[in-house]
Amino acid sequence: MSHTPKYDPLLHVVLYHPEIPHNTGSVGRTCVAAGAKLWLVRPLGFRLDDYYLRRAGLDYWQHLEWEAADDWNHLTRRLSGRRLWFFSKTATQSYADVAFQQGDVLVFGSESQGLPPSLMETHAEQLLRIPIRPEARSLNLSNAVGIVTFEALRQWRAAEA
Numbered sequence: 001m002s003h004t005p006k007y008d009p010l011l012h013v014v015l016y017h018p019e020i021p022h023n024t025g026s027v028g029r030t031c032v033a034a035g036a037k038l039w040l041v042r043p044l045g046f047r048l049d050d051y052y053l054r055r056a057g058l059d060y061w062q063h064l065e066w067e068a069a070d071d072w073n074h075l076t077r078r079l080s081g082r083r084l085w086f087f088s089k090t091a092t093q094s095y096a097d098v099a100f101q102q103g104d105v106l107v108f109g110s111e112s113q114g115l116p117p118s119l120m121e122t123h124a125e126q127l128l129r130i131p132i133r134p135e136a137r138s139l140n141l142s143n144a145v146g147i148v149t150f151e152a153l154r155q156w157r158a159a160e161a
Helices: 021-034 051-063 072-078 117-122 141-160
Strands: 011-016 036-041 066-069 084-087 105-108 127-129
Touching: 011 021, 011 141, 021 036, 021 051, 021 141, 036 072, 066 072, 084 141, 105 141
Parallel strands: 011 036, 011 105, 036 066, 084 105, 084 127
Antiparallel strands: none
16 A cells, blocks of 8 residues: 655654654644654654544644654665754754755654764764753753744745745
């Protein structure tokens, strides 16, 4: 059985080992609103039929273009040739200093652990942060995805004007 895409994704949002279904559901809503595809890299901290995942995504989940990858290697094979950006509170370069392109891949780590050091070391040149005040340890995962996703859309709209 073949899959008929719901839309052609402008961006790809990757959640690497997400743990909280509410956040993933909320990210799914953001992806539908922005025209992005959501990728979930296993293991997940919840089941894909989780009530809270669907509840946070409301009735948007049926409109979401999404896919689950068994592991990082599976994901990179599926997204081969695309430009990847990794997000971490420890990065030095701001997401606002990058010119995003349609088709880019935005990679976010798990809520409690972030991205693994091996990925951050391997992709140090593509490691970005959302600047926040030092009093805040981090942003909520779904908020971080929304900030970066809509910055990419803003850039494209500004370039078209």
